[in-house]
Every structure is written in structure tokens, then in C-alpha cells.
Amino acid sequence: MYAAHRFEGTYTRTLIEPPPLWPEKKFAEPNVLEVAPSAPSEPAAAPAGSHVGTLQAASAQAEKATRQSPGWPIYDTRDRVKARFRLLRRLRADHDNEGAAAAQSESVDAAIAFIDRVHAYPAPFYATLDDDGSAVIEFEDRKTSFFADVTFRGKDEVVCYVRQPNSPSEIIEGQVSSRPVRHFLFSKMQVIL
Numbered sequence: 662m663y664a665a666h667r668f669e670g671t672y673t674r675t676l677i678e679p680p681p682l683w684p685e686k687k688f689a690e691p692n693v694l695e696v697a698p699s700a701p702s703e704p705a706a707a708p709a710g711s712h713v714g715t716l717q718a719a720s721a722q723a724e725k726a727t728r729q730s731p732g733w734p735i736y737d738t739r740d741r742v743k744a745r746f747r748l749l750r751r752l753r754a755d756h757d758n759e760g761a762a763a764a765q766s767e768s769v770d771a772a773i774a775f776i777d778r779v780h781a782y783p784a785p786f787y788a789t790l791d792d793d794g795s796a797v798i799e800f801e802d803r804k805t806s807f808f809a810d811v812t813f814r815g816k817d818e819v820v821c822y823v824r825q826p827n828s829p830s831e832i833i834e835g836q837v838s839s840r841p842v843r844h845f846l847f848s849k850m851q852v853i854l
Contacts, residue, residue, distance in 0.1 A: 738785060743773050745788035746796060762794035768813040772796035775811065775819075775837065783807060783851035800850065809850045823849045 754763040784802035800809040809823040819837045824830045835842045846852040
């Protein structure tokens with residue numbers, strides 16, 4: 662907001678500071694910005710009225726809070742892709758405004774179960790749906806121009822496609838548990854179940 666002041670026949674605008682929306686206290690996660698006074702690794706106290714000591718202490722605490730834990734990562738590729746399939750399962754018909762079918766729950770469930778059975782895979786993989794609502798797992802390595810996908814047509818039926826540089830594209834259809842499909846997954850796509 663501005664206030665108008667009359668000065669020698671002209672008006673000048675000065676900014677009127679709006680009231681603060683929140684109290685002056687900065688909110689943070691518990692034990693992140695608070696500094697334990699007896700900790701030996703904390704920086705020395707700065708003079709009163711100085712924010713330097715507070716900033717240094719906060720930086721030290723932030724460093725502790727953001728340090729990578731020695732455990733496993735929260736999400737690996739499998740968890741990320743399964744979570745994406747769970748989100749895609751909610752899509753309704755015409756979600757893309759181009760007439761795509763709603764996600765087929767049975768297909769999405771089959772894809773999630775497939776991910777749980779995969780022991781090794783050739784490249785990073787992603788979750789998507791095709792136009793008829795079937796779940797698709799895409800493997801892509803842009804460095805080597807490798808691309809493959811597994812499309813789930815219902816509970817156990819799959820279509821596997823692979824494209825590699827300097828070789829023709831290959832495709833196979835069948836049940837994921839059948840010997841030819843499992844051989845194709847292993848030999849052409851380097852996917853081990």
C-alpha cells in the first residue's frame with residue numbers, strides 16, 4: 662500500500678509497511694536450529710546482539726541434519742516406479758484430453774508385481790500408461806540408445822519390445838511366466854526375474 666503526500670503541489674508515494682503476517686519468531690523443525698549450549702563441537706558464542714553466532718550455530722545444526730545417513734536410501738528406483746503406478750491407477754478416462762482410456766487396475770497391479778520380481782535390469786526404468794490404459798514399464802539408457810518396454814495387457818499377458826542401435830527392433834507377446842517371454846526378457850532386454 663502506498664500513502665500519498667502532498668509536497669509543493671505534487672503527490673509523492675511512500676510505501677506503508679504492511680503488518681507482519683507471522684510473529685517474528687522463525688519456526689523450524691525441532692532440534693534443528695536450537696543449539697545445545699554444552700556441546701563441544703558448537704561454535705563459540707558471539708557478542709550479544711550479533712546474529713553471526715546464531716547463524717554459525719544454525720549452519721552447524723543444518724550440516725548435522727542434512728548429513729547422509731549410513732542406512733539405505735528412502736526410495737530406490739523400484740519404490741519410485743511402484744509409487745508412480747499407484748498414482749497412475751487413479752487416472753480416469755480422457756485424462757489427457759485426447760481420448761485415453763482410464764487406467765486398468767489389473768494391468769497396473771501386474772506391473773507392480775513384475776517390479777517386485779525383477780532382480781536385475783539394464784537401465785533406469787519408468788512407469789507410464791499407453792492409450793488403452795495398460796501399464797507400461799519403460800527401460801531407457803540414453804548413453805547407449807537402448808530402449809525397451811514391457812506392456813501389461815491384463816493380469817499375466819505382456820508385450821515386450823526392444824530397440825538397440827544397429828539392430829532391428831524386436832517384439833514378443835505372451836504370458837510373462839512363459840519360457841519364450843522369460844528368455845526374451847533375459848537375452849534381449851537383460852531383465853532377470
